[in-house]
Amino acid sequence: MEKENKQLRKQCDEMKVKLLEMEKKISEGDLGKEECLNLIDAKMKEVKQEHQEVQKSFREIMKKQEEENKVITQNVGEVTPLQQKDVPLPHSHQVEAALESDAAVQDLIQRVTQEVGEQVTVLKYGTNCMKVLCGERDLPAIVSLTSTNSAAPAKLVVTKLEKVPLVGHGAGRRGSLAEPITVQQAISRVKTHLGLPHLRVALAHGSTLDTQVNSVAVCAGSGVSVLRGASADLWLTGEMSHHEVLDATHGGSTVILVDHSNSERGFLKELQPTLHQLFEEKVNVLISQKDRDPLQII
Known part of the structure; x- marks a missing residue:
């Protein structure tokens, strides 16, 4: 497709050159106006025909791609979303402490604010109670400050925070x-x-290689945080670490890795005809022939 478009652009450039030559000949009196217009009209018809052939070729390529996609997808049964298991939160933990007095709470709040800083959120609630929302990195310091307070806490509870999942949504599929x-x-x-x-x-x-596959879990990019825990005969993603691969294979899943952007680039073939239709075929939507994953197997 890129070859046809280059050819079309070349023809347009040639047309511009011819028009300039004609303009020069007209100004010098070497070419009549009517003769010039006839030549332009003939050339425009030729270019238009070439353009129609390119568009026809483009539609044939899209049709062929759709047929290939049907072969790939026609054997798919039930599909369910897979969600990321370890989405990072601004605050991953909550430390809840109950002290003997309001003065002790105020003192601890001041110490936490001074020594840990803006990375945490400190909340006072109820009678002589406080909560600290913090990341995993600051958790040991918060617990240490609370435990070494002048008045030992009557209650100290550490809770790991999780995002509420969106039912029916997820970056992966099984x-x-x-x-x-x-x-x-x-x-x-x-x-x-x-x-x-x-x-x-x-x-x-x-x-x-002859083992049968009845189920597949897939996630583009670096998908282990989504695929982890998914019960499937085959995992398909871009990249995983050594130990993540071992964990999957010992859990009964064969792993196919295609490298990060390769797992995403395939969608361009689906997106291209959609954009082509959206623009009412007035704009050529091209897939780069040079774009590729930085990692190459040689």
Whole structure:
């Protein structure tokens, strides 16, 4: 497609040159106005025809891509969202303390504010009670300050905070297959879909390339925080650490890693025709031929 567009741009440039030449000849009296207009009209028809051929070629490419996508997705059964398990929060912990007096609470609040600073949020509530919201890094200091207070706390409770999950939402997906495929077939389909000559595979403990896959968990990018805990025969993501891969394979999941941006770039093929339709085919939406993941397998 890029080749056709380069050709079209080249023809437009040639047209500009010819127009300048004609303008020069007209000014010098070497070419009649009517003759010039006829030449321009003929050239414009030629360019228009070339443009229509490029558009036709583009539509054929999109149709072929849609057919390939149907082959990949027609075997997908039920799909459910997967959410990130360890989303970082501004405050990951809450320290709740009850002291013997209001003066002791005020003193502790002052010490925490002075020694830990703006990274924490201190709240006073009830009678002789306080809460401190802090990150994991500041947690030991908060507990130490509370425990070494002049008056030992009557109650000291540390709670880890979690985000409330959004039901039915998530960056990942877990899908069951209507008919099982082998690990080798899964690898081939991923290569075809993403246009990759190579990818990395870690077989689940006791599995081979002929082992059947009935379920797949997928997340683009670095997806282990989403995939962790997902019960699936196959995990597909961009990148994972050494120990994360070992944890997955010993848990019974084969892992396919395609590198970070490769796992995201495949969506461009889906986005391209959508944008093309959105712009009513008045704008050519191109997928870069040079964009690639910085990591290459050689």
